[in-house]
Amino acid sequence: MEVFAVPGLPEIREGDDLAALVAERVDLRPDDVVCVASTVVSKAEGRGAALDDFPASERAHEVARRLSELAGEEKDPRFAQAILEESEEVILDAPFVLAVTRFGHITVNAGIDQSNVPDHDLLLLPEDPTASAEALSGSLGCPVVVTDTSGRPFRHGQRGVALGWAGMPAARDWRGESDRDGRELGVTVQAVVDELAGAANLVTGEGDGGTPVAVVRGFAFGDHEGSDLLFRSTDRDVVRSALREWTWT
Template identity: 45%
Template sequence: MQRLEMLALPGLPRVAAGDDLAALIAAGLARAGLTPQPGDVLVVAQKIVSKAEGRSVRLADVTPSARAEALAAETGKDPRVVELILSEAARVVRSRPNLIIVEHRLGFVMANAGIDQSNVVGPEEEPHALLLPRDPDASAAALSARLGLPVVISDSFGRAWRRGTVGVAIGAAGLPALVDLRGTPDMFGRTLQVSLTGFADEIAAAAGLLMGQGAEAQPVVVLRGLAWSAPDNPAANLIRVGPEDLFR
């Protein structure tokens, strides 16, 4: 019987720009008495990766464009935040009051270009906004190389036609983000024709049960007991592109 365990690393300090995130996580693993084993995967919240990589922007330093001012008037959002959203977006998909759906420069279709202001700075500090990492797959690869573990970088996404947010993988290294089951038999010997498994997304969603969405302060989770045989591939492979996307 396969058994899966999850543990949120305790006692991680507040992460700031320039911090050695791999060293902080390694220290957390040591405190928890966790020695990496085959089948372990480390899930790291996007927020602390972005913070360590200096992706926090002071809103006082942002000058909104005319386009940002107009979209801010339509949506009721801070024009400076809208300017950051536009700077990260390949295109605006839809907008309504307090929401802008964009195609991110990385290919994700997401709310507000993934830009967040929650849990970024304390109430006594100047307002900041946090952008996604420039290259989440590269960020995951760097952490994986330092820590000797497969790494998934997770973020909270809303989903079309469903309420609520759930953890998804925006970066992955050391494992297959996408597992292609086409050509393999099902339990009755029928050949699978279209089955692709978002393995890294499943891992991110599971870790989200411990990470939470608010004040839990548990941005790193170890999943233990996983198994896979497919070749490694990055989280970028999870994005539907070109003719595969029937909704653009």
């Protein structure tokens, strides 16, 4: 398997045809998986925003006040308002805001980005990353994963995750297959699109590299059982349930 960045992509702006810009720069094969940083999907979809688009509610002022005290620096209540508006639920409001986006991804600040956004104050995540991936996959003729960089519980460090995907299942089901001992695997469902997103993030980088799109070549999902379940449902998520009950003091 090989992972390489698509070279020479310009700064992406609202209305740009991202699929065409990619297709001009790489000869894709039907079994390539194209991993696209959500940052450029958002830019193309016009998800850049101004802080002034988010006049702060009382709740946003409250959240920002608490964060400011904790951080020892002023946090903008309009940023807090943007998070509230992009979220289906706020799981934690301190010591950072952990929110569930409207499409079900749980991440800090609802994934609102202020890095690599020259034209706007803020960049919101794509509204429906699955729909974005479907459109890109349709145009490119191969599977597409829309990625973001995200933190995770239990461990330091951020890594790539899949927000939306099309043209392949999210996960490979290993249940029913055997280990080297002949023991049947009972639980393992491999989150393949997250693993591809992680690999892609290694070549896209996080800074000024200008490489938001990575091609994974030579990965075959194969003839395995797959599923598209990635985000846990609320009632089956013990970490989310525990955090709802927990307060930072």
